[in-house]
Amino acid sequence: MYKDKRIVLHIxxxxxxxxxxxxxxxxxxxxxxxxxxxxxxxxVMINQNNDFYNKLQNNGITCINLCDLKRKKKDVVKRLRxxxxxxxxxxxxxxxxxxxxxxxxxxxxYRDNWMKIPTIMTCHGWVEISLQNKIxxxxxxYTYKYADGIITTCERDVKRLLARKNAKDxxxxxxxxxxxxxxxxxxxxNELKMKYNLPLNKIIIAxxxxxxxxxxxxxxxxxxxxxxxxxKDVHFVIVGSGSKENDLKKIAANLGLKQVVTFTGLVEDxxxxxxxxxxxxxxxxTETSSRVMLEGxxxxxxxIATSVGEIPNIIRNWENGIIVQRRDYEEMxxxxxxxxxxxxLCYTLGENALKTVCDFYTIENMQKRIEAFYLRILKNxx
Numbered sequence: 329m330y331k332d333k334r335i336v337l338h339i340x341x342x343x344x345x346x347x348x349x350x351x352x353x354x355x356x357x358x359x360x361x362x363x364x365x366x367x368x369x370x371x372v373m374i375n376q377n378n379d380f381y382n383k384l385q386n387n388g389i390t391c392i393n394l395c396d397l398k399r400k401k402k403d404v405v406k407r408l409r410x411x412x413x414x415x416x417x418x419x420x421x422x423x424x425x426x427x428x429x430x431x432x433x434x435x436x437x438y439r440d441n442w443m444k445i446p447t448i449m450t451c452h453g454w455v456e457i458s459l460q461n462k463i464x465x466x467x468x469x470y471t472y473k474y475a476d477g478i479i480t481t482c483e484r485d486v487k488r489l490l491a492r493k494n495a496k497d498x499x500x501x502x503x504x505x506x507x508x509x510x511x512x513x514x515x516x517x518n519e520l521k522m523k524y525n526l527p528l529n530k531i532i533i534a535x536x537x538x539x540x541x542x543x544x545x546x547x548x549x550x551x552x553x554x555x556x557x558x559x560k561d562v563h564f565v566i567v568g569s570g571s572k573e574n575d576l577k578k579i580a581a582n583l584g585l586k587q588v589v590t591f592t593g594l595v596e597d598x599x600x601x602x603x604x605x606x607x608x609x610x611x612x613x614t615e616t617s618s619r620v621m622l623e624g625x626x627x628x629x630x631x632i633a634t635s636v637g638e639i640p641n642i643i644r645n646w647e648n649g650i651i652v653q654r655r656d657y658e659e660m661x662x663x664x665x666x667x668x669x670x671x672x673l674c675y676t677l678g679e680n681a682l683k684t685v686c687d688f689y690t691i692e693n694m695q696k697r698i699e700a701f702y703l704r705i706l707k708n709x710x
Contacts (some may be wrong), residue, residue, distance in 0.1 A: 333369035336419045341426030342377040345464050347569050349538055350619045351452045352380055354505060359389045361695035409438045412445050418449040419702055425464055427637045428471035435474050446709045447467030449475040451485055453616040454543050469494055477705040479503050482616035482638040487540055501701055504617035504638055506694030507685055509626045515603045524592055526604060530563035534605040536620045539570030546579050547657050548611040551646055554661035559668055569594040602627040613654050615639055626685045632663050648680035
């Protein structure tokens with residue numbers, strides 16, 4: 329398999345069917361860039377989510393689906409054991425939690441073939457809002473024992489890694505997320521609004537992401553209530569799917585917002601959705617270098633985001649975006665109301681936001697930095 333290429337195997341446990349997470353999009357975009365620009369040829373190993381598997385294949389990414397291998401019980405042991413040999417595998421790049429567990433299991437079970445392959449693990453941040461999450465984080469730190477290098481997407485995570493014995497002696501680097509900058513012209517905003525059942529004559533204020541507890545869409549909804557009490561020319565949109573969707577719809581109804589909040593579900597073409605949005609709000613308790621935020625900035629959307637993770641290192645307050653304290657929906661709504669009153673401020677924030685992304689946070693920049701780290705790890709291993 330591709331004996332003439334330098335194979336990097338990305339190991340990922342995607343979100344379940346009907347959802348997509350930040351790490352999923354990160355791996356997809358990174359592999360597309362690697363296939364186009366890199367000396368390394370990307371192959372992705374996943375363990376669930378046929379939708380994501382199809383998305384990889386539609387973009388020409390070679391993919392190994394562990395679910396398919398498990399159905400062929402006679403072959404799975406031999407194929408997994410010998411994969412580093414027949415694939416000419418040069419490097420493993422594992423992405424967070426369950427993927428790191430899979431990587432470590434492969435190294436332990438098939439030690440002779442897998443242990444000798446240099447391994448990089450990317451930390452996409454830790455969610456620790458429950459006992460189960462904290463247990464997963466504990467085991468995640470254990471897996472770093474088997475890494476040659478660690479990538480974080482947030483500088484603040486480096487300090488925590490250096491405090492752990494399994495990670496402190498590793499090569500560690502921070503490489504923030506990168507996004508595709510799309511030049512959009514001749515967009516018929518009204519047609520797109522009709523496609524997603526959004527009112528034509530309203531200003532659209534949106535939150536985007538997987539509907540999970542740590543994203544705090546409940547805070548976004550409380551912010552929406554305050555805004556709507558003062559401005560009737562707005563409509564609110566929550567874009568995404570996840571386990572908290574029904575709970576959030578109940579909160580919206582209890583706040584009297586049922587008629588002014590649209591839940592779109594999972595949207596495949598986010599370029600279209602971003603073209604409809606006038607203000608983007610990130611209300612998360614936990615983020616690294618928020619992909620949603622960077623995508624919104626690349627569309628010149630003024631962004632209001634909580635001061636978590638890497639966000640304060642990306643946003644210069646009131647220059648290329650606005651930072652608020654987490655869970656402070658009153659401050660959030662106050663900032664949004666100011667944006668609604670000041671078109672010139674929205675324009676300035678949007679222009680500066682696009683420049684920030686183009687200068688520092690493109691996929692191409694991310695891919696180049698990751699490839700340089702690959703080469704460094706390989707050189708150190710030799």
